[in-house]
Amino acid sequence: MVRKLKVAGLKLASCSGCLATIADALLPYILKGDVELGCFALLTDPEMDGEYDVGFVEGSVATEEQEAELKEFRKRVKFLIAVGACALFGGPQSINPGIAKLVEDVVGVDYRIPGCPIEEWQVKEVINHLMRGTRPPKETETLCTECRRMNVQCVAITEGLTCLGPAVMAGCSALCPSFGRGCYGCRGPSPGTSVKPILELDPNALNKAIVSQEKVRRGWR
Amino acid sequence: MEVKIHRLGRVEGDGGIEIVIGPAGIEESRVYVYEAKRYIEKALRGRHYSEVPDITSRVCGLCPTSYSVVSSTAIEKCLGCEPPEHVVRLRRAAQLCEWVNSHAVHVALLHAPDLIKFGKRDPEWARIELAKAAYTIRKWSKTMSKALVGRAIHPVNIKVGGLWSSPKAGLVKTLLRSFDEVLSTATRLLEIVLELKRPEWPPLREGGSVLEESYPLLGQEVVLMNYSGDALSLYTMLEKEKPPYSNAPRLRHKGKAFSLGPIPRYMRFDHRLRPEARDLLKQAGFTPRSMADSIVIRAAEIIHALLEVRDTVEEIDRYRVWNTECPKAPGEEKVCFAAIEAPRGILYHRYVIGADGRVIEAELLPPTVANLAAAEEDMNHIPSELLRSRETAEWASALIVRNYDPCISCATR
Structure with a gap:
C-alpha cells in the first residue's frame, strides 16, 4: 500500500x-x-x-x-x-x-x-x-566506516590531519576525506561514540566543528 | 486601506509586507524581516582565517559558494598569495554553477508563478513545464558543484589559498556528456519566460555590480551609480540603517536606494554576456523595461553561466597541481576585502586579520540589504488601478519584492 x-x-x-x-x-x-x-x-x-x-x-x-x-x-x-x-x-x-x-x-x-x-x-x-507505512532506520555508523566502504584513504594516518571521522555520523559519502581534508564534524556526533580520543590527539579539534561544542561533548542524547 | 502580507511565500527566509494606501496612492511601504539574527559576524571573531570560508558559507543555503569564494578571495588578496589561474577559474566555475541552480529555482518556482496567469500559455502546462526544467537544470548544476567543490550547498573544497584537492574528473566527464541536453532545457526555460506577460512597472532602478574584464563576477573593484573604484571605499561610504520593524538593515547611497543583481549587471554589461545568450534575447526583441524583467535576465544568465562552466571544466585535465597554500599568519594586522556577484547581486566581505592570522573583525554585506530598500521604494510605482482591491495590491507588492529574489537569511545573518 x-x-x-x-x-x-x-x-x-x-x-x-x-x-x-x-x-x-x-x-x-x-x-x-x-x-x-x-x-x-x-x-x-x-x-x-x-x-x-x-x-x-x-x-x-x-x-x-x-x-x-x-x-x-x-x-x-x-x-x-x-x-x-x-x-x-x-x-x-x-x-x-x-x-x-x-x-x-x-x-x-x-x-x-x-x-x-x-x-x-x-x-x-x-x-x-x-x-x-514503515519506520525509517536509525543511522549509527561513523564516518570512519564510510571511508573504508568507499575506499577513501585515511587522511589522519596518511596526511597526519585532524579528522573527526571516528566520532561523527556517516552519510556524506566521506566528503571531506575524499577531497583530502579532515572531517570538521558538520553532521554531528554518532550515537555511542566519544570525541575524547580525538581530543587527546588534538585538543583544538573541536574548535573546528560547526556544531555546538557542548552538545558534541555530551554526545547524542 | 492597509494591505498586509504577514508571511511572504516563495522567498528565502522569514519576512512580510505592509503597504498603506491613501487617497493619493501609497503612503507607506515596509518589508518586514522576522528572521532571527544569528550573529555570524561575531562568531567569526577570534577564529583563524582558515576556518572562515567554512563558517561564512553557513549564512546562506542558496548562495553558500558565493560566501566561501569571496571570503577566500578577500583573505588571499591581503595575504598576497593568489592561487594559480586555473584554480581561480575553477572556483569561478563553481560560483557560476551556483548562479545556475539559484536562478533556476527562482525563475521557475518562485518568480514565474506571479506572472503565469497573464501569459499566453495554459497556466497548468507552464507550471509543470517550468518545474521540470528547473529540476533538470538544478540537478546538473548541483552535480557539477559536487564534482568541483564537493557539494552545492556548503562546499568543502574551497579554502583560503585555493582548493583542497583536484575536481572529480570522472564525474565532470559524465556531466559534459549531458551538457547539450541541459543547455537546450535552459534555452526552453528562457523561451517560456519570454512569453510571460511582464508588467511595465516598477521602472528600472539604477544600481551597481562588480567591475572586471568579463561579465561581472568577482574582484575588488565595483561600480555603483557614478562611483567606480575599490569596494572598500564605496562600502565605507554607504549608509547602513536598521529600521525598527526589520531585523535586517537597509543600505543606501547618498540617501538613495539602489538595486543589485541581474538588472544592474545586464544594464551595464549586456555586451559581455555570451553571444549565445545575447542572440536569444536579441531574436526575441528583448530590452528590459521594468524590474520584473529580471526574470528574463536570470534565465539568460543561466545560459551564459552554463557555457562558461563548460569551457572551464573541459580543460581540467591539463593541470596537475590543485592544492595550493597561503602562509598561516600575515605577521602584521591586515584589512581584507572583496566583492562577488552572488546570484542576487554584490556580496561584499571585509575582514580585519591580526598578525597571528586570527579574525579581529568581520563584516558581511549581502545584496539583499540594498535590495530591501529598493523594493520598499519600488512600491510607489504600483499603478493606482491595482491599489483599489486588496487582492491585486497584494499581488503587486509581493511581485515587487520577488523581482529581487531576496535572501532574508543573508540579510539578517
Whole structure:
C-alpha cells in the first residue's frame, strides 16, 4: 500500500540549505503525485493551514515567536523530522553561547536527519518508508566506516590531519576525506561514540566543528 | 486601506509586507524581516582565517559558494598569495554553477508563478513545464558543484589559498556528456519566460555590480551609480540603517536606494554576456523595461553561466597541481576585502586579520540589504488601478519584492 503524503516544512534560525535539499528531493514525488506540499517555507505560502503527515523542521530556536511556532507545528504534524546541524546541535549560531535552543529542547521529534546540509538520499529514504507505512532506520555508523566502504584513504594516518571521522555520523559519502581534508564534524556526533580520543590527539579539534561544542561533548542524547 | 502580507511565500527566509494606501496612492511601504539574527559576524571573531570560508558559507543555503569564494578571495588578496589561474577559474566555475541552480529555482518556482496567469500559455502546462526544467537544470548544476567543490550547498573544497584537492574528473566527464541536453532545457526555460506577460512597472532602478574584464563576477573593484573604484571605499561610504520593524538593515547611497543583481549587471554589461545568450534575447526583441524583467535576465544568465562552466571544466585535465597554500599568519594586522556577484547581486566581505592570522573583525554585506530598500521604494510605482482591491495590491507588492529574489537569511545573518 502506497500512501500519498502531505508534507510541510518549517524554517527557524537557519540558512534554508536543508529545506532547499528537501525541495530538490521531493520534486519528483510532487510531479508524480505521491507528495503534496502544505505550508513549506521557500516554496509555498508559509502560513500553517491544516494538518500534515510529515513535517520537516530546519533551524534552531532563537526567538519566542519561533518557539510558539514550533509548538504549533508539532501539533499539526504526525511525523516530525528535525533536519540539519542547526535543529539538532545548534549550528553556527551556537558558536555564540546563549543564542539558540535546539528543536528537541522545545518539542519531541519522531526522527532526526543529520547533516549540514542534509543529503537528498536521506530525505528520499524517509519518504519511501513513510509512503509504505514503515519506520525509517536509525543511522549509527561513523564516518570512519564510510571511508573504508568507499575506499577513501585515511587522511589522519596518511596526511597526519585532524579528522573527526571516528566520532561523527556517516552519510556524506566521506566528503571531506575524499577531497583530502579532515572531517570538521558538520553532521554531528554518532550515537555511542566519544570525541575524547580525538581530543587527546588534538585538543583544538573541536574548535573546528560547526556544531555546538557542548552538545558534541555530551554526545547524542 | 492597509494591505498586509504577514508571511511572504516563495522567498528565502522569514519576512512580510505592509503597504498603506491613501487617497493619493501609497503612503507607506515596509518589508518586514522576522528572521532571527544569528550573529555570524561575531562568531567569526577570534577564529583563524582558515576556518572562515567554512563558517561564512553557513549564512546562506542558496548562495553558500558565493560566501566561501569571496571570503577566500578577500583573505588571499591581503595575504598576497593568489592561487594559480586555473584554480581561480575553477572556483569561478563553481560560483557560476551556483548562479545556475539559484536562478533556476527562482525563475521557475518562485518568480514565474506571479506572472503565469497573464501569459499566453495554459497556466497548468507552464507550471509543470517550468518545474521540470528547473529540476533538470538544478540537478546538473548541483552535480557539477559536487564534482568541483564537493557539494552545492556548503562546499568543502574551497579554502583560503585555493582548493583542497583536484575536481572529480570522472564525474565532470559524465556531466559534459549531458551538457547539450541541459543547455537546450535552459534555452526552453528562457523561451517560456519570454512569453510571460511582464508588467511595465516598477521602472528600472539604477544600481551597481562588480567591475572586471568579463561579465561581472568577482574582484575588488565595483561600480555603483557614478562611483567606480575599490569596494572598500564605496562600502565605507554607504549608509547602513536598521529600521525598527526589520531585523535586517537597509543600505543606501547618498540617501538613495539602489538595486543589485541581474538588472544592474545586464544594464551595464549586456555586451559581455555570451553571444549565445545575447542572440536569444536579441531574436526575441528583448530590452528590459521594468524590474520584473529580471526574470528574463536570470534565465539568460543561466545560459551564459552554463557555457562558461563548460569551457572551464573541459580543460581540467591539463593541470596537475590543485592544492595550493597561503602562509598561516600575515605577521602584521591586515584589512581584507572583496566583492562577488552572488546570484542576487554584490556580496561584499571585509575582514580585519591580526598578525597571528586570527579574525579581529568581520563584516558581511549581502545584496539583499540594498535590495530591501529598493523594493520598499519600488512600491510607489504600483499603478493606482491595482491599489483599489486588496487582492491585486497584494499581488503587486509581493511581485515587487520577488523581482529581487531576496535572501532574508543573508540579510539578517
